[in-house]
Amino acid sequence: MAEIADVIVIGAGPGGYAAAIRAAELGRKVTLIDRRGKLGGVSLHHGCIPSKALVHASEVAWQANHLSELGINSPKPKINFKKMQSWKNSIVSKLSNEIKKACDKNGVNILEGTARFTSPSSVEIQGKARGKSKKLQFNYALIDCGTKEISHPKIPIDGTLVIGPTQAVELTAIPKDLVIVGAGYIGVELGTVYAKLGSRVSLLARAGVLSNMDKELVSIVQKRLIQLGVRIYDGIEDEQIQKKARRALVKIKQKGKTVSLPADKILMAIGRAPFTKGLGLENTKVKLDEKGFIQVDAHRRTADSKIYAIGDITGPPLLAYKASKEGIVAAEAIVGLGSTYSPRAIPYAVFCDPELATVGLSESEARAKGFQVITGKCQFSSLAKALTINQPIGFVKVIAERYTRKILGVQIVGPDASDLISEAALALEMNATLENIANTIHTHPTLPEALMEACRAAPG
Numbered sequence: 001m002a003e004i005a006d007v008i009v010i011g012a013g014p015g016g017y018a019a020a021i022r023a024a025e026l027g028r029k030v031t032l033i034d035r036r037g038k039l040g041g042v043s044l045h046h047g048c049i050p051s052k053a054l055v056h057a058s059e060v061a062w063q064a065n066h067l068s069e070l071g072i073n074s075p076k077p078k079i080n081f082k083k084m085q086s087w088k089n090s091i092v093s094k095l096s097n098e099i100k101k102a103c104d105k106n107g108v109n110i111l112e113g114t115a116r117f118t119s120p121s122s123v124e125i126q127g128k129a130r131g132k133s134k135k136l137q138f139n140y141a142l143i144d145c146g147t148k149e150i151s152h153p154k155i156p157i158d159g160t161l162v163i164g165p166t167q168a169v170e171l172t173a174i175p176k177d178l179v180i181v182g183a184g185y186i187g188v189e190l191g192t193v194y195a196k197l198g199s200r201v202s203l204l205a206r207a208g209v210l211s212n213m214d215k216e217l218v219s220i221v222q223k224r225l226i227q228l229g230v231r232i233y234d235g236i237e238d239e240q241i242q243k244k245a246r247r248a249l250v251k252i253k254q255k256g257k258t259v260s261l262p263a264d265k266i267l268m269a270i271g272r273a274p275f276t277k278g279l280g281l282e283n284t285k286v287k288l289d290e291k292g293f294i295q296v297d298a299h300r301r302t303a304d305s306k307i308y309a310i311g312d313i314t315g316p317p318l319l320a321y322k323a324s325k326e327g328i329v330a331a332e333a334i335v336g337l338g339s340t341y342s343p344r345a346i347p348y349a350v351f352c353d354p355e356l357a358t359v360g361l362s363e364s365e366a367r368a369k370g371f372q373v374i375t376g377k378c379q380f381s382s383l384a385k386a387l388t389i390n391q392p393i394g395f396v397k398v399i400a401e402r403y404t405r406k407i408l409g410v411q412i413v414g415p416d417a418s419d420l421i422s423e424a425a426l427a428l429e430m431n432a433t434l435e436n437i438a439n440t441i442h443t444h445p446t447l448p449e450a451l452m453e454a455c456r457a458a459p460g
Contacts, residue, residue, distance in 0.1 A: 002122060002135035002136055002137045003134070003135065003136050003137070004136075004137050004138075005029070005031045005136045005137065005138045005139070006028050006029040006030065006138070006139050006140070007020075007023050007028045007029065007030045007031070007138065007139065007140045007141075007142065007331075007334060008030075008031045008032075008033060008115070008123065008136060008138045008140075008141050008142070009023075009030060009031070009032045009033065009141075009142045009144065010033050010034075010115045010123070010141065010142070010143050010144065010145060010279075011033075011034060011041065011143065011144035011145045011146060011311075011313075012032055012033075012034035012038065012039045012040065012041055012099075012110075012144075013040065013041025013042065013043055013044075013144050013146050013311060013320070013323060014040070014041060014043050014044070014311070014320040014321070014323045014324045014327070015144040015310040015311035015320075015323030015324055015326055015327035016032065016034070016041065016142070016144035016310075016311070016323075016327060017032065017039055017040070017041075017099050017102075017103065017327075018323075018324040018327035018328055018331075019142050019144065019310065019326075019327030019328065019330055019331045020032040020103065020108045020327075020331075021102050021103060021106050021108060022327065022328045022331035022332065023331040023334060023335065024103075024106035024107055024108050025106055026331065026332070026335045026337075027335070028331075028334070028335060029107075029109075030106075030107075030108045030109065031108075031109045031110075031111060031136065031138075032103065032108050032109065032110050032111070033110075033111045033112075033113060033115045033123075033125060034110075034111075034112060035112075035113065035114040035115075036112070037110075037112030038096065039096050039099040039100055039103065039110070040092075040095060040096050040099055041144075041146060042146055042166070043320040044092060044095055044096060044099075045092055045096070046165065046166040046169060046170075047165065047166075047169075047320075048320055049091060049092055049095060050088050050089075050091075050092060050169040050170075051165075051169050051186075051189055051190065051193070051351070052351055053087070053088040053091050054084070054088060054169060054190075054193045055189060055192070055193055055351045057084050057087070057088070058192070058193045058194075058196035058197050059196065059353070061077060061079055061196060061197060062196040064077045065077065069390070070390065079174070079197060079198070081171075081172070081173060081174050081197070082172060085170070085171075085172065088169075111125060111134075112127070112128065113125040113126055113127045113128070113133075113134070114126045114278065115279075116278060116279060116280040117141075117279060117280035117281060117283045117284050117307075118135070118280060118283055119283055119284070120283070120284045120285060120304050120306060120307065121137055121138060121139075121306060122135060122136065122137050122138065123135070123136050123138065123141070123280075124136075124280075138306075139306065140306050140307075140308070140334045141306065141307045141308070142300075142307075142308040142309070142310065142327075142330055142331075142334070143279070143294065143302075143307065143308070143309040143310070143313060144309070144310050144311045144313065144323065144327065145274075145275045145276070145279065145313050146275050146311060146312045146313055147272035147273055147274055147275055147312040147313065147318060148272060148273055148274075148275045149164040149165065149166070149268065149272060150270050150271045150272060150273050151268070152181060152239070152268050152270060154239065154240055154241075155181070155239060155240070155241050155266065155268065157268055160246075161243065161246065161247075161248055161263075161264075161265065161266060162241070162248075162266045162268060163265060163266070163267055163268070164267070164268050164269075165186050165190065165267070165269055168190050168265075168267050169190075171265070174194065174197045174198055174199055175194060175199045175263075175264050175265040176199065176200065176264050177199070177200045177202075177247075177261075177262045177263045177264050177265075178191075178194050178199045178200070178201050178202070178263065178264075178265050178266075178267060179201075179202045179204065179250045179261050179263040179265075179266045179267070180201065180202065180203050180204065180266075180267045180269055181204050181239055181250075181266065181267065181268050181269065181270060182204070182205075182267075182268065182269035182270040182271070183203050183204065183205035183208070183209040183210065183211070183232070183234075184210065184211075184212075184269060184270075184271070185210065185350045185352075186269040187203060187267070187269040188203070188209060188210060188221065188225070188350060188352045189350065189351050189352055190267060190269070191203050191225065191230055192225065192228065192230075192352050192353050195225070195228040195229055195230050196228065196353075200229065200231075201228075201229070201230045201231070202230075202231045202233065202250075202261045202263075203225070203230055203231065203232045203233070204233050204236045204239065204250075204252060205232065205233065205234045205235075205236060206235070206236050206237075207234075207235075208234055209221070209222050209225070209232060209234070210350065210356070213350075213356065213358065214358075214362050214363075214364070214411060216397075216411075217356055217358075217411055217413045218356075220354065220393060220394055220413050221350075221352050221353070221354065221356055221413065224352075224353050224354065224393070225352075225353075228353070233252060233254055233259065234254075235254055235255055236252050236253070236254055237252075237253040237254065237255075237256075238252065238253040239251070239252050239253075241263075241266065246264065247262065247263065247264045248262075248263050248264075248266060249261065249262060249263070250262075250263050250266060272312070272318060273291075273292065274288075274291070274292045274293045274294070274312070274313050274315075275313060276288065276292060276294070276313065281294075284302075284304045284307055285302075285303050285304035285307075286302045286303055286304050286307055286309070287302065287303040289315065291315070293313060293314055293315035294309040294313050294314050294315075295314075296308070296309050296310075296314050298340040298341055298342060299329065299330065299333035299338075299339070299340055299341070300314070300326050300329055300330040300333065300341060301330075301333065308330040308333070308334065310323055310326035310327050310329075310330050311323030311326060311327070314326070317346060317348065319346065319348070322346055325341065325343070326341050329341045343429065344360075344428050344429050344431070345359045345360045345409075345425060345428040345429065346359070346425075347359040347421045347422065347424070347425040348421075349417060349418035349421060351418060354391070354393050354394045354413055354414045354415060354417065355412075355413070355414065355415065355416065355417035355418050356412070356413045356417055357411075357412045357413075357417035357418050357420065357421035358409070358410065358411045358412070358421070359409060359410050359421055359424050359425045359428055360399070360407070360408055360409030360410060360424075360428045361399060361408045361409035362399065362409055362411065363375055363397075363399050363409075365409070366399050366401075366408045366409060371401050371402075371408060372401060372402040372403060373399060373400070373401070373402065373408070374399075374400050374401075374402045374405075374458050374459055374460060375397060375398065375399050375400070375458060376397070376398045376400075376434070376453075376454040376455055376456065376457035376458030376459075377395050377396065377397045377398075377454055377457055378395060378396045378450045378451075378453035378454040378457060379394075379395045380392050380393060380394045380395060380396075380414045380415065380447075380450060381393070382453075383445075383447070383449060383450050383453070384444070384445035384449075385445040385446050385447050385449065386414065386415060386447065386450075388445060389415065391414070391415035393414060393415075394412070394413040394414025394415070394417070395412075395413060395414060395450075395454075396410065396411070396412045396414070396420070396450040396451050396453075396454040397410070397411045397412075397454060398410050398424075398434065398437075398451070398454040398455055398458060399411075400433075400434050400455075400458055402460070404433070405433045405434045405435065405458075405460065406431060406432070406433050407424075407427050407428060407432055407433065407434060407437070407455075408428075409428070410424035410427070410428075410451065410454075412424070412450075412451075414447075414450070415447060416447050419447075420447055420448055420450070420451065423437075423448055423451055424451060434455040434456075434458050434460075435455075437451060437452055437455040438452055438455040438456045440452065
């Protein structure tokens with residue numbers, strides 16, 4: 001006989017655990033199910049957190065080799081990569097433990113296993129042990145199963161020579177020659193990390209580096225990648241590999257010519273697809289879109305009224321913090337609070353060098369929507385704080401409507417862009433004008449002054 005559960009959450013990623021905790025806070029009995037038993041999901045264990053730890057560590061290592069400009073002369077530091085990985089792993093463990101404490105504090109029941117819908121109101125959970133399963137009847141279900149890495153049709157991931165982002169943050173040695181297939185944010189971030197740690201990095205792009213972002217921003221990042229020794233191959237038409245012992249030759253076709261690149265690691269970073277296979281959605285009324293993502297309404301409710309879905313499995317943007325917000329909204333909707341997911345804008349950041357972050361509309365997008373646009377810009381090369389920390393590269397650009405002077409978007413490329421974008425996101429969420437930011441007194445000298453100066457620089 002099936003056990004009865006009030007609310008089940010399938011997937012313990014940033015959205016899943018946030019939803020489970022919020023529903024429990026609101027008085028619901030919650031069961032949180034994860035196929036790996038790892039609270040925090042891919043983002044915490046294999047994605048956002050480990051990669052950002054390595055971004056920081058590699059930057060410190062690189063800076064330590066370039067201190068003479070500041071009048072600091074010291075021996076070249078030695079990198080103990082295994083210890084660096086151990087430090088990174090300690091961060092992941094600490095954060096995962098904090099999630100466990102929060103779940104325990106709120107009475108969330110945690111189960112390890114793979115859940116599959118057997119009807120619109122029941123699931124079967126397959127445990128680690130073969131043949132060991134459990135059936136649950138539920139009142140409400142919430143899906144947060146995320147996405148999986150897309151496989152290259154000719155170069156499948158084998159986990160040793162050909163790796164995905166998961167393995168890339170868990171390497172035990174720094175690759176001598178690293179070839180990265182895909183020049184999106186994952187490829188650029190990890191390419192920067194390993195270039196700073198001493199790898200010879202080749203970055204393969206079919207349609208440009210960070211092709212979803214404005215060229216004005218990307219050009220600065222691309223120039224920096226080249227300075228770090230990253231070889232960028234754009235307009236790639238085809239890739240194949242020829243394995244030899246523990247290494248390989250990656251043969252690429254570019255503008256009709258064939259180029260061979262040596263590699264002891266090949267990183268596949270060509271995108272992600274929704275993880276819906278095996279969920280048993282065919283036994284429910286849940287509907288998928290043409291790309292396989294689950295369709296939801298503003299409450300994050302699916303076409304099956306008792307089943308909700310959040311996070312990457314519902315489609316782009318694929319962002320951990322978007323999933324967390326959706327999880328809270330869905331939990332509140334389940335208990336009848338009527339919450340909806342309706343942000344004015346969602347910030348986006350790439351942790352490259354220099355960092356890149358945007359929120360709202362770009363200048364071209366704003367013009368395409370018919371706005372009468374004005375812009376203001378502040379170069380970090382003219383900002384006191386940027387100069388005092390020796391990071392004068394990049395700018396802040398603000399896009400606004402000419403007559404109302406409401407801020408439509410902000411773009412940042414430069415130091416701490418991922419932190420600076422939050423003030424801009426708040427400005428858009430509050431429907432702020434250029435003057436709201438320009439007339440706000442900012443601490444001096446600080447990097448956020450760049451947004452204030454950009455707003456002041458807009459004409460009118």
